[in-house]
Amino acid sequence: MKVKYFAWVRERIGKAEETVEPPADVRTVSELIAWLTAQGDGYAYAFEKPKVIRTAIDQTHVQPDTAIAGAREIAFFPPMTGG
């Protein structure tokens, strides 16, 4: 699946998007965050406070317990500050 990062999540990981293939036992958004956290120092820094991180699946806001099955694009970002 394609994963996108924005704002300081993007800066800490050092890339705007990538394709990842997590193992089958990674089923929810929070499980995906935990798996990504173990992929390197930048990921650990970006996800050091997982409760702060917001997630969208296929461009719609979702919750940490949302299943990721079937997702084409998952985005992680800080709380939004537009307007």
Place this chain on the structure above:
Amino acid sequence: MTAIVTVRVQREDFDTAAEIAALSNGRTDIGAVVSFSGLCRGNDHETPISALTLEHYPGMAEAEIMRHAEQAMARWPLQGLTVIHRFGRITPGENIVLVVTASSHRQAAFEAAEFLMDYLKTNAPFWKREETEDGGSWVEAKGHDDAAAARWAK
């Protein structure tokens, strides 16, 4: 006449008067137009700011604003609304965001404009980075913005 809903996410500036005219010209069923403009300030409390850079999530930004525009249309008797949100580097005094709502009477137009702005702040995927003398930093989300959006939930 049919309602006109316009949502644009763009780098370039916008003309507030022209956007209001586009919504209301040639119609006789609109009695109230409310517009809100969000501008770039030259300071954050005591800290001078030389510019803001707005990052956004292309595709989702438009989709999320449109979802809230449709909610506003369903919730209030509006003749039309326009939302424009800029991205990229914006200097103090420049426009960032515009919300225009049109209705037969003022209450719906006022409320819908406030609803749209409250949700834009907390749900539209935009992130502001401030440029200051020390370099720069990402703007932190504010709790009072969450509270402002939450009061519309019911």
